[in-house]
Amino acid sequence: MLQHFGPQVINLLAALLLLLAFAMLSQRRILSLINLFAAQGFVLFLSTALVAALTDQKHLYVSAAVTLVLKVILLPWILHRLIRRLNVKWDVETLINIPTTMLVGILLVILAFNLAAPISQLAGTVTRSTLGIALASMLLSFMMMITRSKAVPQVIGFLSMENGLFFAATAAVYGMPMVVELGVALDVLVAALILGIFVFEIRERFDTLDTRHLEKLKEH
Amino acid sequence: MSAAGIAAQFTELALAVLLAPLLTGWVNQCRAWLQNKSAPGIFQPYRALAKLFQKEVILAHNASSLFRSAPYLIFGSLALSAAIVPTLGTDLPLNEAADAIALVGLLALARLFIALAGMDVGTAFGTLGARREMMVGFLAEPALLMVFFTASLISHSTSLSTIVETIAHRELVIYPSMAFAGVAFVMVSLAENARIPIDNPATHLELTMIHEAMVLEYSGRHLALIEWAASLKLFVHMCIGLALFFPFGIAGGGDWVGLVLALPALLAKLAVGGAALALIEMLSAKMRIFRAPEFLGTAFLLAVLAMLVHVMLEG
């Protein structure tokens, strides 16, 4: 029964991931963004655990546990604390309005799926169509980084890009070597550290987290 | 078209017309429980209707015959839409007369007439309500249509009975596109039935209302019919949701036993649905009217996304 329902549930989780990516795109409040990011981490945990059960790869259980601890518990907690310290709970203003963003998002989804289609043909798993969705959610997170003007949502966008990548790795090709995973996770951690320092510097310099103020650093 | 089908058709229509106020009463009761208040009882809408029917109708001097006939037209259209949605059985004789697109058109027809009736007397509230109702309509109707499209793409048909048959009676398959469509449908239903977060059904603050503003000039039996039609609309929307997303329990064609079992199943599902609606209303705040287009735009785009997800993952 697991073999029959497993791939279907993975497809469902892929759809949920896409839904969460769109929800993050259309969300105005930063608190809700963090909660959605935690939800994305939870979906990732479920799908990794399911893939581990389906393919019987022990190291994926470990990876699922790590995902749960890091992305569902630790990172959201750090972000919540950051928000409270920086006092940035206000509504997020976007560079282009939300319906247009979502429309562009839909076009990106079509593009991503068609780009991933030839690669999906090569993969041997039943859930290969999720590769397109994972690529789409990465592109959507990237777009979220572009259209937000405050620093914290941009950081969240970067982190959710990595979520998309992780999902692509586990669901579409049933896991990647542990070494690669650890390498990617380390990259993300270092990047988050640097972004954290960056955020504090901006705050110190401009007394606001609006990244449009960085334009003042131009030569003239 | 079998005898069971005809029986199902009549029972469905009668059930919808008779039980719709009960559903509204149940939702109000659940809301009161959640807010730790005591509700007036689940049969209160019936008492309200009875009171209104007995009262005299007071018409403005410049109310036209369109104003006088609109309540009957609205009630008739919504009753017909209740007859089309398969709630007890799928072998309905009216199934071949109207499909999902015709159902959306029928709901739009009711909306057109109530908006025109709101504009008829020429008060500020009537036109305000009509304008807002049509605004909610022009965004919610395409979203609803796209939800039906997703279901149609899955079942290769726009006929509601075939959709229900496909989803209920074939082997259990999880459709991710229906997850998107489900979220979009809930958002659209909340908007169309004038529920929080779009409109507050209990408010009488004119600046914040949509539905109440349009029917301000109605009284007596006309108002009773319109209130009844509004409960019927909620009933129809909930039944559409059940038919698309939880159709288990709806009898197939010509199955008398299944038909008898479908009735308690329907009542149970409606009870759960009503409680869920009360919970959603409790947990949300009414949004500014200018945010409503964003809300509905999100619903519309989610419905479009549902179609895309279907083509991508299930095509």
Added chain:
Amino acid sequence: MLGPRNLRLASRLLYPAGAVAGLGLAAVALQAIFESPASRVLPLGLPDLPFHTRIDALSAFFLLLLGAVAAGISTFASGYLRAGEGQPPGLQCLCYHAFLASMAAVLVADDAYFFMVAWETMALSSFFLVTSDHRQAEIRRAGYLYLLIAHLGAISILLCFGALQAGTGDYTFDAMRRIEQPAGWATVAFLLALAGFGAKAGVVPLHVWLPEAHPAAPSPVSALMSAVMLKTAIYGMLRVTLDLIGSPLWWWGVIALAAGLVSALFGIVYAAVQTDVKRLLAYSSIENVGLIMSGFGLTLLFRGFGMGTLAALALTATLYHCLNHAFFKSLLFLSAGSVLHATRERSLDRLGGLIHRMPWVAWCALVGTVAIAGLPPLNGFVSEWLLLQAFLFTPGLPHAYMNMLVPVAAAAIALAAALSGYVMVKFYGVMFLGQPREASLSEAHDAGPWERAGLLWLAAGCVALGLAPVTVISLLDPVTRSATGYGIGSHAGSWLFLAPIEPLRASYSPLLFFVVATLLVVVTWLSVRVFYHGRVRRSGPWDCGFPYLDSRMQDTAEGFGQPVRHVFEPFFRITLETPSPLDSRPRYRELVEDRLWYWLYLPVARAVERVTALVTVLQRGRISVYLMYSFATLLLLLLFVR
């Protein structure tokens, strides 16, 4: 014999005669749809280029449209155009019938020469009709714009025919049909046809003449232009692509579909913010033309991929919508005309409450409103239903991106359809319902007997086309068969149920629908009367107890359009003047204009002006200079052309 009284009498007789002729034409065309194509060479025209005519199923269908709608409009005009509207009535009658005749000629023309002659006559006669009230500068300006864009379109069509004749010099359509065009030239011809016929049909961005010309013309003329003239452009498009070129490429369909979607959304969004009745209807025509073009694009798409039956379905939806639009749009324009004659007001902000003074016009307009909003059981719903059914098959397209992008297009169509409901509630509610916004409206009189007859004919047409779709589809079957090789009429279901593909897939029965709905309404009414009572008491409006209600408190047309202005703000160019809180006499002014006018037309106009400024250098004014030009040209020709 040619005295003014006799001329007036003649013109009074001619309009009803024209109506009868229209009915006759419709009957003949109805026969001709089912017969095989008949052609004839007329002895008119130049000695070497006689007029070829041909009636096949496609022409016959559009002739049927022309005849049936013109019958209603001419009946209306018999009562309406008695005074001539700024022109002598005899002259107007002549132009009107020349217009009708030229449109019929366009539909039967079988060679490029006759086609262009008829096309030009159509443009010129309609120009004279549009500028009937030529003493007003605004109307002259609208007529000039109309003529300009009509001629730009005509040049494009001429070039298209030039491309189609492929160097053989034979401009008859028969010859063009026989030629096998290479893909490059065929594409050039298609694009030229799209530009030329699109300009006449009002496809964005060549639409700017429509909202100017329709309000300027007298109402029967606006109705005729919107209902029939736009369809001749669609006919031209169909004729060139499906008949003369023969085998369309699939990506032409994408272009047509995109143009159609943009026009549909653009048109309806602009209609929602108008305050002039006829401009609103003109923009709504742009939207409907957009829907027709989308259906046409879908046909080409399916045909290009070899999906014949689906192409037939899309083509049926397109042609059905042409017929429907002709009926309901002319009905609405004529109602607006009646209101204009009765109240002398064209601005929605000065109308209101007319359902009491003009019941005939109001109830016919209600039929038109419900029809154009695409609501069951009337005709607008049937064509939209067919179009949406065709869109439901698009995920099956064999192309990777198309099978995802085209379903998204269906969402845009649904949005345009929902918006048209909004616009029509605004149109009907502000004009006929509510309180009268001006005191003079109490003197409004209802339409005369001729006008009522015309309106009733068109309203009956809307109802009939809605309740008997299978009959209409069996009419369209020969047309789609000749155009695409397939037809859906044979299995479109029985007379009661419309099931274009198969009954399990989708089925609609408007008659049953209508009967059951009426039954439910009557049963409700009777039950309430029987169980309770039917007492009514009249009093002032409730209005939440506010006693000082006046007509300025209801929504204006501009106010009703505010949600659309707010949601679709990037579409418009809005100039807003709001008063400051300290103003003792606050004034509010908002101007909503067409962006394309500023982005496309004004820059082009300025560029043309600059070029002409350069060329006017040649115009010295001295005779010796001009003689020198002729002399230089003569020398050049003698030297270089041996």
